[in-house]
Structures are given as C-alpha cells and as structure tokens.
Amino acid sequence: MKAAIIASSVISPQQTYNSDGFPPELIETIADHLVCVEPDYRNLLNPIQLRRMPRILKMGLACSQTCINRADGISPDAIIVGTGLGCLDNLEKFLLEVLISNEHVTSVLPFINSTHNAVAAHVAMLLKNHNYNITYCHRCFSFESALQDALLQMEEKKAKNILVGGIDECTNDFMKLHGYLGYWKDPQSNLKLLSGKSSGTIAGEGSAFFMLSGEAGEGENRVLLDGVHTFFTPQKADTAEILEEIDWLLQKSGSRLDEIDGVMLGVNGDYRFTELYDDLQKNCFSDNTEFLYYKHLCGEYYTSSAFALWLGCVVLRNRHIPDALRLNGKSGHAINNLLIYNHFRNKEHSLILLRYGQF
Amino acid sequence: MEDLIKQLKQDIIEALSLEDVVADDFDADTPLFVEGLGLDSIDALELILLMERKYGVKIEDPKERRNVLRNVRAMAECIVNHRNTNG
Numbered sequence: 001m002k003a004a005i006i007a008s009s010v011i012s013p014q015q016t017y018n019s020d021g022f023p024p025e026l027i028e029t030i031a032d033h034l035v036c037v038e039p040d041y042r043n044l045l046n047p048i049q050l051r052r053m054p055r056i057l058k059m060g061l062a063c064s065q066t067c068i069n070r071a072d073g074i075s076p077d078a079i080i081v082g083t084g085l086g087c088l089d090n091l092e093k094f095l096l097e098v099l100i101s102n103e104h105v106t107s108v109l110p111f112i113n114s115t116h117n118a119v120a121a122h123v124a125m126l127l128k129n130h131n132y133n134i135t136y137c138h139r140c141f142s143f144e145s146a147l148q149d150a151l152l153q154m155e156e157k158k159a160k161n162i163l164v165g166g167i168d169e170c171t172n173d174f175m176k177l178h179g180y181l182g183y184w185k186d187p188q189s190n191l192k193l194l195s196g197k198s199s200g201t202i203a204g205e206g207s208a209f210f211m212l213s214g215e216a217g218e219g220e221n222r223v224l225l226d227g228v229h230t231f232f233t234p235q236k237a238d239t240a241e242i243l244e245e246i247d248w249l250l251q252k253s254g255s256r257l258d259e260i261d262g263v264m265l266g267v268n269g270d271y272r273f274t275e276l277y278d279d280l281q282k283n284c285f286s287d288n289t290e291f292l293y294y295k296h297l298c299g300e301y302y303t304s305s306a307f308a309l310w311l312g313c314v315v316l317r318n319r320h321i322p323d324a325l326r327l328n329g330k331s332g333h334a335i336n337n338l339l340i341y342n343h344f345r346n347k348e349h350s351l352i353l354l355r356y357g358q359f
Numbered sequence: 360m361e362d363l364i365k366q367l368k369q370d371i372i373e374a375l376s377l378e379d380v381v382a383d384d385f386d387a388d389t390p391l392f393v394e395g396l397g398l399d400s401i402d403a404l405e406l407i408l409l410m411e412r413k414y415g416v417k418i419e420d421p422k423e424r425r426n427v428l429r430n431v432r433a434m435a436e437c438i439v440n441h442r443n444t445n446g
Contacts, residue, residue, distance in 0.1 A: 047378075047379065048397070050378075051375065051376040051377060051378055052376065052401070105408055105411060105412070106408075107405060107408060108401055108404045108405060108408075109401065109405070112401075
C-alpha cells in the first residue's frame with residue numbers, strides 16, 4: 001500500500017513553519033540541545049484555550065492546523081500521532097506536584113495535559129472530528145508506527161485521508177537525566193554536528209504533520225509514501241543484516257536497491273553509532289546515490305524521523321538537494337526514490353521509502 | 360484588605376496564566392466567572408487550590424465555594440475571616 005503526501009507542516013529548530021520549503025538560512029545554535037522556533041500562537045489559536053496549553057500542545061495544534069489548511073481544509077478520516085514522550089513537561093510538573101504536596105491536592109491542568117494522547121485528542125476536538133484517533137508511544141518507533149497504521153487503515157479502506165503527526169519536546173529534566181547516561185555532547189555548533197570524533201549527540205525537538213491520501217489526482221507528480229519498516233535490536237547489526245531488511249521493504253513495494261538514488265541517514269555525530277551508517281554509505285548503494293543527513297537541523301529525539309520525512313518531501317518535491325543536507329559530494333540529479341534510514345542507539349531501526357511520481 | 364486584594368489579583372493572573380490580563384484590567388467586584396473575567400470550572404479548581412495552598416483556606420461546601428469565588432473581594436473577605444477565626 002502506498003499513500004500520497006498531499007500536505008505537510010513542521011515546527012523545528014529551524015525557520016520551517018511559515019513556508020513548506022527548505023529555509024533560506026539555517027539557524028546555528030551552540031548548545032547541547034536545540035529548541036524549536038515557534039510561531040506566534042495568538043494568531044492561530046483561541047486565546048482562552050491557549051493559556052491552558054503546554055508548549056507541546058501549542059506546537060501540535062498549530063502544526064496540524066497549518067497542514068490541514070495546506071491540504072485545502074480536508075477533514076481527515078483518521079488522526080494518528082506518534083510521540084516518544086508525549087506531554088513530558090506537564091508530566092514532570094504533575095509528578096513534581098504530587099511529590100511536593102505529599103500525594104495530596106495537585107493542580108488540575110498539568111494533570112489533564114500530561115497524557116501522551118493529549119495532542120491527538122486536542123486536534124480532534126479543535127476539528128470537531130470524531131473519527132479514528134490514536135497515539136503511538138513506542139520510543140523511536142512512535143512516528144513510524146503511526147505511518148504504518150495509516151497505511152493499514154488505507155489498505156483496509158477504513159480511511160481515505162489521514163492526518164499523521166510526529167511530535168516530541170525537550171525538557172530540562174530530560175536533558176539532565178539522559179545527560180547522566182552520556183547521551184549528549186558538550187555544547188557545540190549544531191551545524192558542525194559531524195565534525196570530530198566524540199560520543200553523544202545534540203538533543204532536539206519538533207512537531208511535524210502530514211496529510212496522507214489513498215487517492216491522488218491522476219497525471220500529477222506527487223511525493224508518495226511507499227513503505228515503512230521497523231526492526232528492533234538486529235542480532236549482528238552489520239550492513240548485511242540491514243541490507244536484508246532494506247531488501248524486504250523494497251521487495252514489498254516492488255522495487256530494487258539500484259533504483260534508490262537518495263538515502264537520508266539518521267547519523268547524529270555520536271561516533272559509537274556511526275559505523276552502520278558509514279558502511280551503508282560506502283559499500284551498499286550505487287555510486288550515483290546521494291546521501292543526505294538531517295539531525296544537525298533538528299537534533300536527536302524520538303520522532304526525529306518525522307522531520308526527516310518532511311525534509312524528504314521538500315527534496316523530492318523541489319527536485320533539488322540543498323547543500324546543507326549533503327553527506328557526500330554528489331551534485332547532479334534530482335532524487336526520485338529516497339530511503340530514510342534511522343536508528344536510535346542501535347536499538348530501534350526504521351526505514352521509510354519515498355518516491356516522486358504519479359500515484 | 361486592599362493589599363490582599365492586590366495580591367490576590369496577581370495570584371489569579373499567575374495561577375490561571377492570564378497572559379493578556381493585568382491587575383488593573385479588573386477590580387475587586389468584577390465577576391470572575393462567565394461574564395467579567397470569563398473563567399470556567401477548570402479555573403475554579405485552580406482557584407480553590409490557590410486558596411488552600413497559599414492562604415490555608417479550605418472550602419469544602421460547594422455552595423460556599425460558589426459564593427467565595429464570585430469575585431476577588433469575596434475571596435479576600437473569606438481569607439480575612441479565616442485568619443480572624445484561626446488567629
């Protein structure tokens with residue numbers, strides 16, 4: 001099953017909200033984490049509701065609303081969201097209050113807005129949409145699970161147009177706790193993420209929404225989502241094993257490895273986890289394959305592949321690869337078949353296959 | 360009493376994240392709910408919590424809650440009465 005991506009919207013640490021193209025200038029941040037550039041929500045959301053919303057909810061609602069507007073106001077038959085950690089900031093507030101109040105009275109709002117499914121639920125309430133509504137919280141598989149569910153819903157003819165989102169936020173406590181585990185680099189420039197050999201990466205956050213359609217206008221080239229595949233802790237974790245998984249996905253979508261002319265890798269600057277990416281880049285694809293990367297723009301977070309999908313759509317649709325995305329020096333052709341490969345600390349591996357063409 | 364009213368107004372703005380409201384936008388007799396500040400039942404829960412946590416006033420009776428939360432002056436009077444009663 002495939003789906004056309006007919007609209008998208010993203011809020012990220014770059015200036016990506018106002019237009020659906022690659023930002024003309026990149027934001028350089030010297031830090032151990034990247035923070036989203038957020039729009040002025042007062043122009044987008046009801047001020048009375050706005051004051052109660054945590055930041056992640058505002059990001060999700062603004063982003064989903066823009067995506068729907070770009071899809072000419074289509075009312076989705078399903079709303080599916082992936083989030084690794086949900087409304088983390090409010091969850092932390094709520095748990096802290098429980099602790100401080102010795103498990104007595106706590107504030108209402110952090111509790112109401114602390115659940116993982118708050119974003120998908122609020123999107124539905126805003127749209128007065130009573131259709132299928134679900135949130136996947138599977139760490140680094142969260143967004144991929146949402147995409148897989150969307151494709152299955154279409155395959156079973158349960159939905160024609162589906163709003164799919166991936167969203168996560170970065171909080172101080174999250175940074176601190178994962179810092180103890182050696183997840184982060186010392187503050188450095190995000191645009192030099194891959195320079196030098198050091199452990200850790202730069203954290204990030206973002207919200208990305210897509211309108212997928214099981215039908216699309218004939219005779220019109222579109223970005224097509226042609227398949228999604230996930231696999232957990234591969235035994236050998238070598239390129240042969242990864243290639244087997246790639247082959248499985250390609251066979252399922254009726255294509256071959258030599259047709260892939262672009263690969264977007266989730267390389268994140270942590271030397272402990274770059275070997276697979278390096279081997280794939282050097283040994284597994286044809287010489288003309290363009291290799292791209294994206295985490296220097298959005299940072300590492302559980303649903304960063306949603307940002308990668310958005311970038312993939314931009315690259316395919318615009319028929320142009322911005323220099324800032326290139327991992328290798330190729331400069332020729334526009335990409336038609338793009339494979340996004342990401343893994344999180346060698347545990348959750350995911351593949352997303354995109355095509356540019358007719359439905 | 361006037362100092363308490365001033366403080367309460369600030370507390371309400373902070374507790375309810377009324378970003379576009381300043382203390383001078385409403386007076387002590389402005390209705391808090393529906394008209395006036397336009398607060399709702401979720402805000403009422405936050406105000407009950409504010410009264411309990413910051414001022415030590417626990418209001419159990421729903422009818423009394425409705426009466427106390429009608430405006431800032433009523434809230435201030437309730438706090439003063441509570442202080443007088445409990446020393």
